[in-house]
Amino acid sequence: MGELILDISELKTNFYTYEGVVKAIDEISFSLEKGDTLGIVGETGCGKSVTVLSLLQLILPPGKIESGRIVYKANGKRINLLEQSEPFMRNVRGNEISMIFQEASSALNPVLNINTQVSESFLLHRQKELCESVLENLSERVDKSKRFSRLFLRCLNYRYKKKLRKAENNLLKHGHYGRLIKKDAKRLTIDLLASLGIPNPSEVIKRYPHELSGGMQQRVVISMALACNPNILIADEPTSNLDVTIQAQILDLIEKLKGEYKTSILFITHDLGVIAEIASKVIVLYAGALVEFAPVRELFKNPLHPYTKALLNSVPKLERRERLESIRGNVPNLVDPPAGCRFHPRCPGVMDICRSSKPEQIINRTHGGQVHSVACFLYRNTKAWYEN
Amino acid sequence: MNFLNYIIRRLLLLIVVLIGVTVVIFILMALFSPAQRASAFITDIKQFGDIDSIIRTYGLDKPVYIQYFNWLKQIFQGNFGWSTTVSRPVIDAFKFFFPNTLELALFSAPIIILVGIWIGSLSAVHRDKPVDHFTRVLAIVGWSLPTFWFGLILLMIFYGYFQGLFPPEALGYKAHTFVNSAEFVRYTRINSIDALLNGELWIFVDAIRHLVLPVITLTVVQIALVMRIMRSSMLEAMGKGYVLTARAKGAAWKTVIKKHARRNALIPVVTVSGWLFALMMAGVVITETIFNRKGLGWWWARAATQLDIPSVLMAVLFNGILFVVTNLIVDILYAYIDPRVRLG
Incomplete structure (x- = not known):
């Protein structure tokens, strides 16, 4: 596990x-x-x-x-x-x-165009990294040139640090900086879209x-x-x-x-x-309650909860030619859900206890040792587990 | 490029629509008999005998299409006929009255639109909270106030108890004399703007004081409308999927509202704002009459009651052009806000 x-x-x-x-x-x-x-x-x-x-x-x-x-x-x-x-x-x-x-x-x-929407994520969560990479680019450029630019960079660096300290979310609003950061975010967006197999991403982001x-x-x-x-x-x-x-x-x-x-x-x-x-694992919900949890193959092979069974039966299969089954009754109104088990009005195997008390999750393990749990009174006696 | 294309296409379409407008107005005019139309040129009761010669001079018995082109030619020459209500040529009367209405609209429209949008989104964002209830009550009160009644109440309060604070008409006597003297250059003929251009601050203050009451009368009623539309479209936008997406991205609520919801919510408000502005320009008859501001509404209301046909025709033509142009501006704003429109 x-x-x-x-x-x-x-x-x-x-x-x-x-x-x-x-x-x-x-x-x-x-x-x-x-x-x-x-x-x-x-x-x-x-x-x-x-x-x-x-x-x-x-x-x-x-x-x-x-x-x-x-x-x-x-x-x-x-x-x-x-x-x-x-x-x-x-x-x-x-x-x-x-x-x-x-x-x-x-x-x-x-x-809003695609660029604005996708790069928004970068601008929200990767601002520090973006700032740093922008600054790095600037310093690379400056290193090659004269001494006076180094001074400029120092000023810039000072301003940058001050602003970072002041408000992380407001850095974007500082004109020149904001533009550089947005440009960098755009580059990241193009890379991201390309990695998702979108053809011609630098055109797509303008759309x-x-x-x-x-x-x-x-x-x-x-x-x-x-x-x-x-x-x-x-x-x-x-x-x-x-x-x-x-x-x-x-x-x-x-x-x-x-x-x-x-x-x-x-x-x-x-x-x-x-x-x-x-x-690889599945949980099944019914009317706001969790009814079954199982590894996916186990769920299809050996569904336990009556609702899961009914759900799987209502899927059309090629080899089965009979009439498709549906679950009788309707989904309950959640303003006033049924007492006890929420599925009991529609359940074919309903018992008295289902109407009054809420079933707990009953946990068992499959032959492979994986957890399979179900919230149903039919399985109170775990011996009944694989006999169904 | 897409956007520029769209604007050019719309401008070309504008010409076609304008020609259509003149045709419709001319057909309305052609419904009158030549003698009836000739009487529009009569300024004095003694001239009644000349009707036949007027018909001949102005070609009112010629075929309709020739008359149409003659009429167009006259319009382009600025010849709209004689306004009996104000005893001067229609075009001069228009030049005199138009700046006053424009001034009123220029001061009211931004207030209506900006305050309406602001209060509307405030009320939507704080839905079902005290702010929302308060603004909604205000909106209902504002919208159900009859303009004439509200104007009269203001008049009673400010002319009765605070005499001279916000006086009637467009300018005070002293300012009026100065404005019409040779020292004062009338660049735009809009008092407040001309005052600033001439550097005469006291005239500007005077003009503003004369504007306060009519602007209040106009805005209180119409802010209510803009606000309610903004509120409902904002609420609609806030329930949309993209707002949830933006929040799931981790954007702050304020950013979500400003960047994602509001721009979408503005689309219906733009339509209404354009329409409100056009209506205001077309003459706010009641407001101008109550406060004795000599504007287009003041003039045309008199023209209509005194059967001053050339003035009324001018009003129809002006309104037609005004609405077509406002629609164009609204459409361009639309396309600016909503990229989906640019395709069409």
Whole structure:
């Protein structure tokens, strides 16, 4: 078992709407290993996106993170992200944990060109490095020339240090400096886009989002997330609006980048096929609750929770010609979720206890020694584990 | 290059539209009988016998297309006929009244647009907080104030209790005499600007004092409109995906608002602002009448009630051109803000 990079426990987020309190996610616990890909599966509205938005604390009022712990471990330190201040979180977002959004066309700002949008990440998180490299370039140039320029450089150096001390975020506003830094950021942007396989990047960065194709837009969105080489990449249905060939390209790209940058990935999707392809472990969410956690092959081979089983049964298969099954009933309204197990009104194996109390995660290990857990009373007796 | 192309295309289109405007106005005019139109040239009741000779002199019985070209020629020569309301040629009256209206619009429009955008985004950013509730109540109050009533209240307060603080008309007596004397060069005919150009600060102050009340009357009502539009479009923009993307990049909330949300939110506001400016230029009849500011609205309101047809025609032509040009400016601003427009 590898080192954990992210450990989320009992995370709870509510939305205070006019209809009542929407209990969007209810005490979800899971963890992500370093360099691993964790898939999050579930229907629309089951709390996949809310989970990851809570993780980055991007939930806006009326939403509120009620309780829980999000322990992020990096550089040997363990930090509970929920206890951190907003400026600290700003430094984490996009820098250490970044996110790819579902619809590239709406995730890009229509009135700003690609360069402005992608280089923004560099300008936010790599300012010190950019300043230093700009200064280095300047000093190289100055060294070759006369003595009086050396004086100039010393002045410049002095000014630079003073400004760095004064306000890191305001350096950009200092005319000449700002321009040099932006130029440097542009160079980085071109390199980044080229590494993502975008043809002719120095032309592309001048364009606006509407002038690019869907696949290109998605690549740009990915490039924004990868700009600062994050430790964790959250992909929120990055392929849901693309056609299959582009989808395959994007998945390949993410796979390749994962190998290159040693990034851990949280991959959200409702597409089980995509999960099978990219994730190594999967968590299944239903109506804001975590129902099952398993390694991906185990999940497909031996699904335990009745919901997971039903979900897998509703995927069309070529070798099976009978009528496609659907899950009876409807997704519950999260303002007033069912008591006990949230799946019990739709569950074929419902028991009395399911209606009254909430099932705990029951943890077991597969034959290979991997963890497989399920929140269901059917498995209270662990002997029943593999008999189903 | 794309942007420049767009502007050139729009300018070429402008010419076509302007020709269309003159055609429509001429058709309106051609609906009158020659005798009716000839009466527009009569300045004295004794001239009624000359109608036939007027028709012949001005070619009012010629074919329509020849008349149209004659009319165009006259317009280009600045010959719009005689305004009976103010007893001088229409073109002179226009030159006299136009700067007063322009001055009013030039002072009101920036206030309306900037303050409206500012309050609107403030209210959207602090949604459902006290600031938002307060500005929304103000907006509703402002928008439901009838201009004439609000103007009269201001008039009552400032002419009744604080006499002489903000006087009526466009200039005080002393300043008016000085402005029309030979010492004062009228570069633009706009009092306040001319005063600055001539270096006469006291005239500038006088002009501003005469502007305060009409500007308040105009702005209070229209800020409410701009503010409400800005608020709703800002709220819409703040809910968009790109705002979330920017926040996920680690940008500060303030940067997100300024750089990402506001520019998108400005698009509908630009339309309304252009429209408001054009409406103001087309004559703010009530405001100018209440404060006795002799501007276009003041003149045309009288012209319309006294059947001063040449003046009214001038008003129609001016409004047509004004709206076409304002639309062009709005479109160019649009294209500047939103790159998607440049394609079309």
